[in-house]
Amino acid sequence: MDANLKEVLMPLTIMGSLGGSVYVFVKTYSDYIIKRKLIEKGLLNDDARALIQGEAPANRYSSLKWGLILFAAGLALILMEFIPVAPDSPLPYGLFAMLISAAFLVYYFIVKSKEQTGR
Numbered sequence: 001m002d003a004n005l006k007e008v009l010m011p012l013t014i015m016g017s018l019g020g021s022v023y024v025f026v027k028t029y030s031d032y033i034i035k036r037k038l039i040e041k042g043l044l045n046d047d048a049r050a051l052i053q054g055e056a057p058a059n060r061y062s063s064l065k066w067g068l069i070l071f072a073a074g075l076a077l078i079l080m081e082f083i084p085v086a087p088d089s090p091l092p093y094g095l096f097a098m099l100i101s102a103a104f105l106v107y108y109f110i111v112k113s114k115e116q117t118g119r
Helices: 003-041 046-053 062-082 091-116
Strands: none
Touching (some): 062 091
């Protein structure tokens, strides 16, 4: 890897990780404070209950999604082993991204067909 690229990517990675961690911590803590104050004041109407119970319904097909994504990623890595490319070629990244995207599309169509048939 180029030395200049390392000098740029290392600080960006560290600062990005630190910033992301701070964001997740602050969001989680502020949500906790809001929920606690709502409970203390007794303001539990339907909107507050939805906030406390979680905004999104549980994803029933989460295992399917992650199984397809990991399968596609593994398949991409196996295919990249057998395709001769130059070390600086963008082909491996494109192949990896295309197979992951295909896995998401397969997941979308499976879930869509399951929901249309009513399970």
